[in-house]
Amino acid sequence: xxxxxxxxxxxxxxxxxxxxxxxxxxxxxxxxxxxxxxxxxxxxxxxxxxxxxxxxxxxxxxxxxxxxxxxxxxxxxxxxxxxxxxxxxxxxxxxxxxxxxxxxxxxxxxxxxxxxxxxxxxxxxxxxxxxxxxxxxxxxxxxxxxxxxxxx
Amino acid sequence: xxxxxxxxxxxxxxxxxxxxxxxxxxxxxxxxxxxxxxxxxxxxxxxxxxxxxxxxxxxxxxxxxxxxxxxxxxxxxxxxxxxxxxxxxxxxxxxxxxxxxxxxxxxxxxxxxxxxxxxxxxxxxxxxxxxxxxxxxxxxxxxxxxxxxxxxxxxxxxxxxxxxxxxxxxxxxxxxxxxxxxxxxxxxxxxxxxxxxxxxxxxxxxxxxxxxxxxxxxxxxxxxxxxxxxxxxxxxxxxxxxxxxxxxxxxxxxxxxxxxxxxxxxxxxxxxxxxxxxxxxxxxxxxxxxxxxxxxxxxxxxxxxxxxxxxxxxxxxxxxxxxxxxxxxxxxxxxxxxxxxxxxxxxxxxxxxxxxxxxxxxxxxxxxxxxxxxxxxxxxxxxxxxxxxxxxxxxxxxxxxxxxxxxxxxxxxxxxxxxxxxxxxxxxxxxxxxxxxxxxxxxxxxxxxxxxxxxxxxxxxxxxxxxxxxxxxxxxxxxxxxxxxxxxxxxxxxxxxxxxxxxxxxxxxxxxxxxxxxxxxxxxxxxxxxxxxxxxxxxxxxxxxxxxxxxxxxxxxxxxxxxxxxxxxxxxxxxxxxxxxxxxxxxxxxxxxxxxxxxxxxxxxxxxxxxxxxxxxxxxxxxxxxxxxxxxxxxxxxxxxxxxxxxxxxxxxxxxxxxxxxxxxxxxxxxxxxxxxxxxxxxxxxxxxxxxxxxxxxxxxxxxxxxxxxxxxxxxxxxxxxxxxxxxxxxxxxxxxxxxxxxx
Numbered sequence: 001x002x003x004x005x006x007x008x009x010x011x012x013x014x015x016x017x018x019x020x021x022x023x024x025x026x027x028x029x030x031x032x033x034x035x036x037x038x039x040x041x042x043x044x045x046x047x048x049x050x051x052x053x054x055x056x057x058x059x060x061x062x063x064x065x066x067x068x069x070x071x072x073x074x075x076x077x078x079x080x081x082x083x084x085x086x087x088x089x090x091x092x093x094x095x096x097x098x099x100x101x102x103x104x105x106x107x108x109x110x111x112x113x114x115x116x117x118x119x120x121x122x123x124x125x126x127x128x129x130x131x132x133x134x135x136x137x138x139x140x141x142x143x144x145x146x147x148x149x150x151x152x
Numbered sequence: 153x154x155x156x157x158x159x160x161x162x163x164x165x166x167x168x169x170x171x172x173x174x175x176x177x178x179x180x181x182x183x184x185x186x187x188x189x190x191x192x193x194x195x196x197x198x199x200x201x202x203x204x205x206x207x208x209x210x211x212x213x214x215x216x217x218x219x220x221x222x223x224x225x226x227x228x229x230x231x232x233x234x235x236x237x238x239x240x241x242x243x244x245x246x247x248x249x250x251x252x253x254x255x256x257x258x259x260x261x262x263x264x265x266x267x268x269x270x271x272x273x274x275x276x277x278x279x280x281x282x283x284x285x286x287x288x289x290x291x292x293x294x295x296x297x298x299x300x301x302x303x304x305x306x307x308x309x310x311x312x313x314x315x316x317x318x319x320x321x322x323x324x325x326x327x328x329x330x331x332x333x334x335x336x337x338x339x340x341x342x343x344x345x346x347x348x349x350x351x352x353x354x355x356x357x358x359x360x361x362x363x364x365x366x367x368x369x370x371x372x373x374x375x376x377x378x379x380x381x382x383x384x385x386x387x388x389x390x391x392x393x394x395x396x397x398x399x400x401x402x403x404x405x406x407x408x409x410x411x412x413x414x415x416x417x418x419x420x421x422x423x424x425x426x427x428x429x430x431x432x433x434x435x436x437x438x439x440x441x442x443x444x445x446x447x448x449x450x451x452x453x454x455x456x457x458x459x460x461x462x463x464x465x466x467x468x469x470x471x472x473x474x475x476x477x478x479x480x481x482x483x484x485x486x487x488x489x490x491x492x493x494x495x496x497x498x499x500x501x502x503x504x505x506x507x508x509x510x511x512x513x514x515x516x517x518x519x520x521x522x523x524x525x526x527x528x529x530x531x532x533x534x535x536x537x538x539x540x541x542x543x544x545x546x547x548x549x550x551x552x553x554x555x556x557x558x559x560x561x562x563x564x565x566x567x568x569x570x571x572x573x574x575x576x577x578x579x580x581x582x583x584x585x586x587x588x589x590x591x592x593x594x595x596x597x598x599x600x601x602x603x604x605x606x607x608x609x610x611x612x613x614x615x616x617x618x619x620x621x622x623x624x625x626x627x628x629x630x631x632x633x634x635x636x637x638x639x640x641x642x643x644x645x646x647x648x649x650x651x652x653x654x655x656x657x658x659x660x661x662x663x664x665x666x667x668x669x670x671x672x673x674x675x676x677x678x679x680x681x682x683x684x685x686x687x688x689x690x691x692x693x694x695x696x697x698x699x700x701x702x703x704x705x706x707x708x709x710x711x712x713x714x715x716x717x718x719x720x721x722x723x724x725x726x727x728x729x730x731x732x733x734x735x736x737x738x739x740x741x742x743x744x745x746x747x748x749x750x751x752x753x754x755x756x757x758x759x760x761x762x763x764x765x766x767x768x769x770x771x772x773x774x775x776x777x778x779x780x781x782x783x784x785x786x787x788x789x790x791x792x793x794x795x796x797x798x799x800x801x802x803x804x805x806x807x808x809x810x811x812x813x814x815x816x817x818x819x820x821x822x823x824x825x826x827x828x829x830x831x832x833x834x835x836x837x838x839x840x841x842x843x844x845x846x847x848x849x850x851x852x853x854x855x856x857x858x859x860x861x862x863x864x865x866x867x868x869x870x871x872x873x874x875x876x877x878x879x880x881x882x883x884x885x886x887x888x889x890x891x892x893x894x895x896x
Contacts, residue, residue: 025399133222
């Protein structure tokens with residue numbers, strides 16, 4: 001099968017039912033997306049599939065044939081962070097940080113679709129992403145900061 | 153290790169009365185030097201000035217002995233050292249260092265004694281001094297108990313200051329100057345002529361000198377500490393480039409997962425793994441204690457094959473099988489035979505006058521459930537075993553692995569890693585033992601074991617379930633007596649027992665934050681009952697205070713309501729500790745507390761003194777008609793000194809929200825010896841939609857600096873329960889609250 005991840009095209013020989021998460025982590029060595037639950041209950045594995053946030057643990061290899069996948073490391077880099085990543089840095093959101101790849105990918109997708117979400121829309125879009133450290137107040141602050149910086 | 157029992161007895165004795173002998177031991181122990189463990193591991197060209205600072209051609213490596221489970225321990229330890237050493241915290245490398253007694257935690261032992269944290273009397277102060285250094289001898293190289301900042305505050309600043317002055321002395325000697333002529337900045341010694349000598353150039357000469365002792369700088373002159381700090385890991389954690397144990401890749405590495413008896417310890421009767429062995433990518437299926445390990449070339453393939461092993465599991469003996477039976481055992485444990493402690497016994501609760509109030513409270517087992525599933529990588533070789541894992545107890549891990557490989561402890565190297573959360577989970581290490589069991593069967597190849605969420609969740613080391621019975625009286629509009637009895641398993645007995653060590657004396661965790669609550673209630677008694685050991689229990693964020701804050705502060709609220717008094721005013725009247733009263737008054741001021749709100753809204757207050765930190769919280773809720781909504785949370789706490797206001801706020805807020813999420817939603821239950829909750833959909837916690845607005849104020853009046861990872865949790869659940877009572881008239885006496893009321 002073929003797919004494009006973070007701008008690089010790959011050809012792989014994997015089982016059709018292998019979830020995208022482990023295809024990325026164990027076949028391609030891309031460790032930005034995390035394994036937290038495997039059942040779409042935590043959102044730590046969130047990536048963009050053709051621009052939209054999806055749970056990589058629920059999408060299979062055969063479903064991503066020919067698709068374009070973006071991981072947290074393709075969204076931006078330490079030297080050139082995406083505006084949402086920059087907002088996460090400025091607000092110092094992360095504690096353990098394990099969920100934050102997924103949180104950031106979810107927030108970036110939300111803002112790409114809806115550049116000025118209401119608080120209720122933020123709550124609705126982000127509540128599938130679990131943060132056991134409960135960094136939620138800073139997640140809210142970072143999203144508001146990103147909205148302002150995007151709008152500026 | 154053999155002397156632990158003796159030391160534990162002595163520390164307990166001094167906790168009771170025999171201060172003189174304990175202090176003498178403590179002074180002796182404290183003065184006896186511990187070998188610098190870095191000396192044995194130096195590569196050519198490396199120099200070490202003390203156990204915390206390593207300098208080589210690439211610059212400075214700061215050894216940060218306390219593990220990082222998300223609480224920001226790496227960052228704050230870096231800032232403590234860098235403040236004195238004059239290096240940029242963002243540019244220095246850090247390492248957790250080897251497992252070593254040199255990195256003993258003096259505070260964990262010192263705070264484990266029956267003296268209230270607010271008690272600065274002679275007996276308690278002397279006993280703490282004596283117990284601290286004992287940590288060095290019983291291998292307490294440990295991260296926990298909100299002790300990283302209190303324990304490392306002086307030691308790391310002193311280490312940084314000593315290294316700086318010794319480097320200056322080396323430069324002075326080389327250039328025939330005096331240290332007073334020199335300055336330090338950005339990892340360099342600056343000469344009067346403007347030349348800058350990198351520390352690395354001076355390290356070898358400095359190492360030949362006797363280290364210079366110098367007082368750390370006064371807080372007024374701090375460059376970084378005391379101001380909002382950028383966490384040293386924040387960029388990596390915001391760009392997906394931070395690496396956790398589960399991301400580790402080594403040459404020739406095997407991916408592994410395990411499936412063990414969901415009825416822990418029940419063993420295997422028979423199994424058929426033929427289907428699993430035939431699956432793609434499966435290298436082998438090996439027996440381990442209580443189950444099997446699947447070795448593969450990919451985590452998903454390993455987990456898929458693990459589900460395909462057909463096993464007839466055995467049944468554990470000598471333990472209760474279901475939550476219903478365990479509740480019965482707890483309810484029956486309030487007997488003289490099970491009495492564990494009665495540290496508080498003022499006046500005469502039996503004879504106290506006034507209107508009688510009684511209530512019973514229950515909290516369930518809880519799992520830590522950090523988001524990163526437990527994992528460990530082990531490579532066994534006959535001459536040396538290496539372990540890569542995130543642990544709060546590296547010496548216990550080293551010894552446990554050595555026991556499996558049959559090697560001397562010195563032949564086992566533990567590379568500690570940062571972890572994706574812990575909340576106490578990483579005080580256990582069953583998965584490291586499992587990885588070692590696999591590794592000895594495939595010598596030379598690194599084995600990275602990752603637990604499935606289901607394996608991790610169903611093999612938890614749990615916050616104990618507990619029952620409290622309150623009995624108190626009110627008269628003349630005030631609280632006259634409070635008698636609280638608490639029954640729970642002993643966390644200390646269970647946890648220390650897993651390390652093969654005896655636990656001496658009563659377990660203060662059973663009554664923590666209840667017996668020492670600083671209220672001058674005329675007749676007051678707190679009794680702990682130890683429920684005979686059952687399932688494995690563990691230190692869960694804030695340990696005993698996690699349930700006792702709820703028991704004490706909710707029952708006190710019931711008494712205050714019966715007295716017809718104001719929840720804030722009556723607490724302020726009863727509190728005898730000035731710092732505590734200040735914290736409570738502060739949170740009332742933040743919330744503009746004016747008594748009942750009415751109109752379907754309610755406010756609840758709670759105050760606890762846990763891990764040395766007085767913390768008060770007020771929560772405002774509204775009854776929306778579709779359920780209770782959490783509107784606002786105010787937190788005030790006194791930590792003595794704030795080193796990083798940003799992370800302090802995150803820790804206090806995170807602790808409170810973690811407590812609220814569990815109080816509302818979470819419980820672990822047993823049927824047939826088996827945990828019934830397998831993944832997060834059956835073990836919900838706080839989510840963004842339910843998170844209230846949070847406001848935090850930190851005070852700095854305590855004489856001692858304190859940590860903040862745990863103190864934010866204990867007052868959160870009682871503040872919520874009391875708020876819901878204020879809004880609806882319903883008393884919540886059992887967690888999870890969502891069983892009794894609906895939340896919106």
